[in-house]
Amino acid sequence: MIHFQNARLIDPEAQTDGSGSLTVEEGRIVARDGEAPSGATVIDCNGRALAPGIVDWGVKIGEPGERHKESFRSAGLAAAAGGVTTMIVRPDTLPPIDTPEDLEFVARRASAAPVNIRHMAALTKGREGREMVEIGFLTDAGAVAFTDGVRVVGDSKLLGRCMSYAKGVGALIVGHPQDPSLSKGAAATSGKFASLYGIPAVSPMAEVMGLDRDLALVAMTGCRWHADQITTAAALPALRRARAAGLDVTAGTSIHHLTLNEFDVGDYRTFFRFTPPLRSEDDRLAMVEAVAEGEIDVIASFHTPQDEESKRLPFEVAAPGAVGLQTLLPAAMRLYHQGGLTLPELWRAMSLNPARRLGLESGRLAVGAPADLVLFDPDAPFVLDRFALLSKSKNTPFDGARLQGKVLGTWVAGERVFG
Amino acid sequence: MTFRARHLLGIDHLAPQEITTLLDLAETYVELNQRTVKHADALAGMTQINLFFENSTRTQSSFELAGKRLGADVMNMSVAHSSVKKGETLIDTALTLNAMHPDLLIVRHPNSGAVNLLAEKVNCAVINAGDGRHEHPTQALLDALTIRRAKGRIQRLTVAICGDIAHSRVARSNLILLGKMENRLRLIGPRTLMPAGVADLGCEVYEDMREGLKGADVVMMLRLQKERMDGGFIPSEREYFHRWGLDAEKLALAKPDAIVMHPGPMNRGVEIDGTIADDINRSVIQDQVEMGVAVRMAAMDLLARNLRSERGRVLAGPGLWDG
Numbered sequence: 001m002i003h004f005q006n007a008r009l010i011d012p013e014a015q016t017d018g019s020g021s022l023t024v025e026e027g028r029i030v031a032r033d034g035e036a037p038s039g040a041t042v043i044d045c046n047g048r049a050l051a052p053g054i055v056d057w058g059v060k061i062g063e064p065g066e067r068h069k070e071s072f073r074s075a076g077l078a079a080a081a082g083g084v085t086t087m088i089v090r091p092d093t094l095p096p097i098d099t100p101e102d103l104e105f106v107a108r109r110a111s112a113a114p115v116n117i118r119h120m121a122a123l124t125k126g127r128e129g130r131e132m133v134e135i136g137f138l139t140d141a142g143a144v145a146f147t148d149g150v151r152v153v154g155d156s157k158l159l160g161r162c163m164s165y166a167k168g169v170g171a172l173i174v175g176h177p178q179d180p181s182l183s184k185g186a187a188a189t190s191g192k193f194a195s196l197y198g199i200p201a202v203s204p205m206a207e208v209m210g211l212d213r214d215l216a217l218v219a220m221t222g223c224r225w226h227a228d229q230i231t232t233a234a235a236l237p238a239l240r241r242a243r244a245a246g247l248d249v250t251a252g253t254s255i256h257h258l259t260l261n262e263f264d265v266g267d268y269r270t271f272f273r274f275t276p277p278l279r280s281e282d283d284r285l286a287m288v289e290a291v292a293e294g295e296i297d298v299i300a301s302f303h304t305p306q307d308e309e310s311k312r313l314p315f316e317v318a319a320p321g322a323v324g325l326q327t328l329l330p331a332a333m334r335l336y337h338q339g340g341l342t343l344p345e346l347w348r349a350m351s352l353n354p355a356r357r358l359g360l361e362s363g364r365l366a367v368g369a370p371a372d373l374v375l376f377d378p379d380a381p382f383v384l385d386r387f388a389l390l391s392k393s394k395n396t397p398f399d400g401a402r403l404q405g406k407v408l409g410t411w412v413a414g415e416r417v418f419g
Numbered sequence: 420m421t422f423r424a425r426h427l428l429g430i431d432h433l434a435p436q437e438i439t440t441l442l443d444l445a446e447t448y449v450e451l452n453q454r455t456v457k458h459a460d461a462l463a464g465m466t467q468i469n470l471f472f473e474n475s476t477r478t479q480s481s482f483e484l485a486g487k488r489l490g491a492d493v494m495n496m497s498v499a500h501s502s503v504k505k506g507e508t509l510i511d512t513a514l515t516l517n518a519m520h521p522d523l524l525i526v527r528h529p530n531s532g533a534v535n536l537l538a539e540k541v542n543c544a545v546i547n548a549g550d551g552r553h554e555h556p557t558q559a560l561l562d563a564l565t566i567r568r569a570k571g572r573i574q575r576l577t578v579a580i581c582g583d584i585a586h587s588r589v590a591r592s593n594l595i596l597l598g599k600m601e602n603r604l605r606l607i608g609p610r611t612l613m614p615a616g617v618a619d620l621g622c623e624v625y626e627d628m629r630e631g632l633k634g635a636d637v638v639m640m641l642r643l644q645k646e647r648m649d650g651g652f653i654p655s656e657r658e659y660f661h662r663w664g665l666d667a668e669k670l671a672l673a674k675p676d677a678i679v680m681h682p683g684p685m686n687r688g689v690e691i692d693g694t695i696a697d698d699i700n701r702s703v704i705q706d707q708v709e710m711g712v713a714v715r716m717a718a719m720d721l722l723a724r725n726l727r728s729e730r731g732r733v734l735a736g737p738g739l740w741d742g
Contacts, residue, residue: 192616198531198552198591201615268532312510314530316551 001025002414003036004043004375010051011365012347022050024371027413032367045375048408051347052363053085053115053372055354056328057252058228059303060321061087062392063109064102065094069393070305072106075325076113078390080418082326083374083407084301086116086362088354091127092149098122098133100141107142114417115410116372118358120145123162123173129153132162135169144358147174147228150275152210154180156217163221172224172357177211177235178276187316188277193262200316204232204283207276211235215242218249226357227251230296231279233286239295250357252298253287255324255331260284260397270311270318271397274302288340291349297357299349301328305393323391327398333378333405343378371414380406422721425729426538426545429554430595438596442564442573445710445717449564452488452713461720462491465522469495470512471548472528477683478548478557481708482525485715491523509533510540517541522726523719526550544722546715549588558682559592561714563600565707566637569678573600579631579673581607581663582641582690583652585614589682590641594620607631608663611652628663635673639680640665643690656689666692670701678703 002024009020009032023031023040036042056079062069079087089106091097097106103119110117121143125131135146146166152175153159166173186202188194194201211227215238218225230239230251242249256274261281265272272278279287290296304321311318324331332350335341347363355363362372386399409419421436430438451457467486469479479495486493498512507515509528516524517540524545526534531551538545549555567573578597584590584606597604604622606613617624625631632638643659653659665679679695679702687693696702 190615192619195585195614195616196591196620198550198554198588200552203615268535309508312508312536314509314528314533314536314551316530316532 001037001040002043003040004045004050005036006047007045007050007375008047009365010049010343010347012052012344012352013364013366015344015348017343019047022365024411024414027371029365029367029369029371032365048375048377049343050373050375051343052351052365052369053374053410053412054083054328054350055086055088055360055363056084056303056325057088057298057300057354057358058090059087059301059325060090060092060305062305063093063106069307070391071112072109072117073112074390074392075303076115078323078325079113079115080410081390081407083329083376083410084115084325085372085374085410085412086118086355086360087113087325088144088358089117089119090149091120091122091147092151096122096127098125098127100134100137103138103141103143115412116362118142118144118360120147120174122146123148124153124158127151129155129158132158132165135162135166135171139169139171145172145174145226147176150176150178152176152178152180156213160217160221163217163223163225167221167223170224172226174226174228175214177207177214177227177230179206179209182206182209183276186277187273188265189262189279191262191280193265197265197268202277204234204279207232208234208238211238215247215249218242218247219245222248224248229254229257229276229302230290231257231276231287232283236286236290236295250297250353251295252300253291253296254302255299255328256302256322256397257284258287258291258299259331259334264397265315268315270313270315271322271395271399273315273318273320274322275320288335292341292345297349297353299332299346300354301325305391306395307393311395322395322397323389323393324396325391326389327384327396327403329374329376329407330384330403330405331398333403336378337404371411373411374407375409375419376405376407378405380404382406423725424722425725427556427718427722428535428538428545428547430556430559430592430599431554435599438560438563438599441560441714441717441721442567444720445560445564445713448713448716449710452709457488458490459488460490462486462489462523462723465491465723466520467491467493467523467525467719468516468521469493469525470516470527471495471497472499472526472533473549474499475527475549477708478527481711482548482715485712485719486523488712489716489719491719509537513537513540517543523722544726546718546722552586552588552591554592555588556592557711557715557718558589559596560718561707561710562593562639562680562682563596564710564714565680565703566678568706568710569703570636574602576636577603577605577634578637578639579605579607579635580639580641581628581631581665583612583643583647584608584617584641585612586644586647587641593639594622605631605635609653612647628669629672632669632672635677637678637680638665638670638673640691642682642684643686660689664688664690664692665695667695670695677701680704680707683708
């Protein structure tokens with residue numbers, strides 16, 4: 001039994017941020033604001049923030065195929081250090097997770113990590129966009145959602161059938177809203193920056209087009225659908241219309257698109273190459289506001305480990321993505337300190353909403369909820385050294401950045417896994 | 420004399436005084452190049468490697484000749500079809516060459532920013548001979564010298580750049596250079612060949628070539644790559660020539676003494692009419708080639724001076740004698 005006293009409780013469900021205490025027993029929260037029971041281990045939080053652990057939706061792990069970039073063990077340690085208590089793992093591995101047997105393999109490997117792990121499965125076999133996977137078997141085997149990642153299923157007829165079938169099974173599909181022919185070969189958002197630096201670029205309209213098509217198919221099939229990353233203001237009206245029409249639709253965005261813009265690429269810095277590419281400052285601000293308004297449901301790190309060789313290349317041919325498990329919380333604190341988002345709003349997007357959407361019990365501080373918790377100091381300043389990260393890969397755009405927000409302790413089902 | 424740069428990676432990093440310094444020095448090499456004996460010794464004993472990841476006969480020969488006239492040992496390496504195919508990375512190629520102690524590395528690469536990346540890994544001076552759609556600084560400098568000699572100045576001119584702006588590093592470097600020198604810039608071409616956000620770069624954008632050419636002092640034509648001609652960006656060669664090809668009738672709208680430029684190689688009858696290209700009263704296209712050698716000699720000379728003084732400082736540094 002653990003009793004956290006003198007804490008600043010961040011409750012995303014009640015949208016409150018206030019002092020209190022929390023009692024944990026047998027992996028669950030058993031009391032709020034009670035006295036310390038006799039025999040309990042008392043942790044004095046000294047007024048630091050105690051929040052539900054982060055549920056990071058869209059983590060890439062290099063197993064199978066690229067274990068030199070990241071393993072379940074290394075990612076798990078990074079997650080624990082970053083206050084992430086549940087990783088929702090992507091299926092875009094080598095080979096992709098597209099059969100129940102593959103899922104069984106990664107589920108077994110996942111036990112090497114000290115945090116909770118849930119798996120997504122590919123939507124089409126080999127992520128090739130030609131045949132649907134065994135959505136039923138994979139759901140039975142524990143897949144929480146189906147996605148081909150950033151590879152868009154170009155064949156609308158097939159995607160429609162996948163959605164219809166998923167509707168029957170009750171499965172959730174995660175789409176990557178992007179018109180594949182427009183965005184082919186692009187490494188930046190079209191505009192002044194990309195034109196000056198001569199980087200192949202894509203119009204932000206490609207996101208709107210991809211979203212419009214996917215939402216039309218959702219309207220046609222009635223399936224449960226989630227957009228992995230919405231990054232442009234122009235895409236928001238379509239999302240609004242879909243919700244107003246009663247479609248079962250949610251949307252996420254990445255912490256990088258909330259905290260960085262296209263100009264951060266500077267002199268071809270490949271750690272700032274993302275899919276979709278970083279956007280204009282106007283788009284960034286619109287996304288922050290959309291999270292505050294609840295139009296964007298989920299913030300995730302889209303943790304994408306890449307080895308040094310994949311990044312030491314000319315910008316347009318360098319591999320996209322950044323590691324994010326350990327930088328998600330401090331990067332989010334930038335948004336908090338700049339006044340764009342409150343801590344309960346951030347935790348709604350980083351913990352409560354993803355858990356709810358994926359049918360998990362976590363993300364809450366309510367009595368009975370799993371004791372997946374993070375204790376952190378939102379103000380503690382530090383300069384990030386990428387080589388101090390616990391991921392096997394060190395590709396972060398925040399290298400050398402001045403950040404605030406340090407994780408002091410992480411608990412998964414009442415067990416301390418960090419700090 | 421002001422020229423501090425260690426590398427010549429783009430015009431963007433140069434100050435206007437540095438551009439002027441380089442052009443002034445190039446003038447002396449124009450003169451040298453017109454003599455029968457064309458030798459100088461600015462690069463005597465130095466090694467120059469022309470590293471071309473993309474085929475180019477003209478630029479490579481120009482750099483080769485420039486180096487040889489200054490007394491450098493010049494080696495050409497075309498890697499478009501060799502080590503890259505074997506999986507060697509750009510950085511490995513750079514490190515391999517670096518180990519051979521070159522003093523000047525002239526690099527062309529199909530990816531924007533690749534030359535900047537390579538320059539971080541070597542100890543010699545690097546000249547960007549064109550990287551993707553980014554920059555081609557010596558082209559802009561030779562254009563500037565050509566303009567200065569024809570017009571007597573490189574300020575307060577109306578310069579019209581016409582054609583495939585979107586894919587052109589020549590256009591980018593020229594925009595930056597002519598902008599720094601306070602000229603009035605116009606971009607002319609079909610929308611499909613115009614980069615996004617150009618209006619924010621301080622130029623006027625015209626789709627109608629006749630409008631754009633009115634009152635221009637300099638008409639700079641760009642090459643239209645063959646692969647862009649087949650319906651993807653423009654409907655056909657003949658429609659392109661009709662609307663954006665430079666002929667006598669369109670040129671008549673520019674100032675009577677306007678000069679015509681082209682970075683070469685030309686597609687006669689696609690972006691420029693053959694008679695205009697050959698008109699010695701208007702076309703300075705052959706002068707551009709001549710200025711190219713002189714400007715490259717000047718650029719290498721200045722970088723070599725900086726390299727020598729940098730190495731001199733290292734040798735004379737206190738650490739060596741203080742024990």
